[in-house]
Amino acid sequence: MTQLTVKGGWLDGAAIRKARKPYRCQYYRGSAAGGFCRKPIPPGAYYVEGEMTDCQQTRNGAFIRDKYCPECAGPEALATIADQGGGA
Numbered sequence: 001m002t003q004l005t006v007k008g009g010w011l012d013g014a015a016i017r018k019a020r021k022p023y024r025c026q027y028y029r030g031s032a033a034g035g036f037c038r039k040p041i042p043p044g045a046y047y048v049e050g051e052m053t054d055c056q057q058t059r060n061g062a063f064i065r066d067k068y069c070p071e072c073a074g075p076e077a078l079a080t081i082a083d084q085g086g087g088a
């Protein structure tokens, strides 16, 4: 499987991955009220890797990136995912 990346937009070059377990969108300006998006990202759905979080690290010491739902990642991310058949 080739690695998908966002082509264009504010997250140009960001990795698009499939969720292995349930996540929630961590985009901090994702809601209309200006708060966190928190939209569920179900297992098997695509999400976009966003900015690196400051405080989260794996046990190996690698930094974890925020996970954004495709809607928050922008139309370019949605278009890239749609090219894959919409998540199949």
Ligand SMILES: [Zn+2]
Binding pocket: 025, 026, 027, 030, 037, 038, 039, 068, 069, 070, 071, 072
């Ligand atoms: Zn979102």
